[in-house]
Amino acid sequence: MAVSCISDQRALTATLSGELDHHAAKHIMSQLDGQIDRELPRQLTIDMGGISFMDSSGIAVLLRAHRQMCRLEGELRVVNVPPQAKRVFQAAGLSRVIRFE
Amino acid sequence: MRTKAENFVSLDFPSRSANEGFARTAAACFAAQLDPTLEELNDIKTAVSEAVTNAIVHAYPDTIGKVCMKLRIHSDNSLEIVVRDWGVGIADMEQARTPMFTTGGEERAGMGFTIMESFMDTLRLRSVPGKGTTVTMRRKISRRVGAK
Numbered sequence: 479m480a481v482s483c484i485s486d487q488r489a490l491t492a493t494l495s496g497e498l499d500h501h502a503a504k505h506i507m508s509q510l511d512g513q514i515d516r517e518l519p520r521q522l523t524i525d526m527g528g529i530s531f532m533d534s535s536g537i538a539v540l541l542r543a544h545r546q547m548c549r550l551e552g553e554l555r556v557v558n559v560p561p562q563a564k565r566v567f568q569a570a571g572l573s574r575v576i577r578f579e
Numbered sequence: 580m581r582t583k584a585e586n587f588v589s590l591d592f593p594s595r596s597a598n599e600g601f602a603r604t605a606a607a608c609f610a611a612q613l614d615p616t617l618e619e620l621n622d623i624k625t626a627v628s629e630a631v632t633n634a635i636v637h638a639y640p641d642t643i644g645k646v647c648m649k650l651r652i653h654s655d656n657s658l659e660i661v662v663r664d665w666g667v668g669i670a671d672m673e674q675a676r677t678p679m680f681t682t683g684g685e686e687r688a689g690m691g692f693t694i695m696e697s698f699m700d701t702l703r704l705r706s707v708p709g710k711g712t713t714v715t716m717r718r719k720i721s722r723r724v725g726a727k
Contacts, residue, residue, distance in 0.1 A: 497600060499596075499599050499600065499603075499628055499632065500596055500599055500632040500635065500636060501596035501597055501599050501600065503686065504686065507686065531603070531621075531624065531625075531628075533625050533628040533629055533632065533694065534629060534688050534690040534691055534693075534694050535632070535687075535688070537688040537690055538685075538686055538687055538688040541688060542685065561618075561621075562621040562625070565618075565621070565622070565625075565698075566625060566694060569690075569693060569694055569697035569698070570678075570688070570690050570693065570694070
């Protein structure tokens, strides 16, 4: 599970790849936390294009990022969600809280 | 409906998070003999991931314990998955199954049972505090045109 980040004028893009499960989630969250604290972005884009598998641990990761962006009065959007992850988000009704594009 | 078990496997492993991926893949491998679609396979992997993760996160709070996953193929083309632990058990099962409820703190979304219920046809939860928890789920795999 890798997190790579690009920052540009306080717009931060975090690209996730690999499997996003409980085993990987702690590491992902601490990487994202660190990047958000460092960059203080106005907009965070989480690109899930490289995710090969995701369970509800991915929901926790997104909700945490969402909370942090709310605290910064910034925006979160999630892009390139693969079909398997999309099904998990749909079952949880997460699009009511998180902006997916 | 009582159906005959056509194939069966039982896997024991310690409650380490590194085994979550192993459990998913093992279940997917076993389910392959039912010739599932990619979506059915992903649903099975996800449900297994939720059940096994629950055991790993909650059953043995300060230690490592045993998790057992049993997989059974039934004559009606369904896959039955049982995930069992001998850990702390669930005091309030109704509360545990409530969406977004978790005893796991900020790191957990509390959506495991909701996902399992969405992706599997049936879900049964049995738990005795101090003795352990058993999750039993079943999913019928569609027979495909041209399949043997």
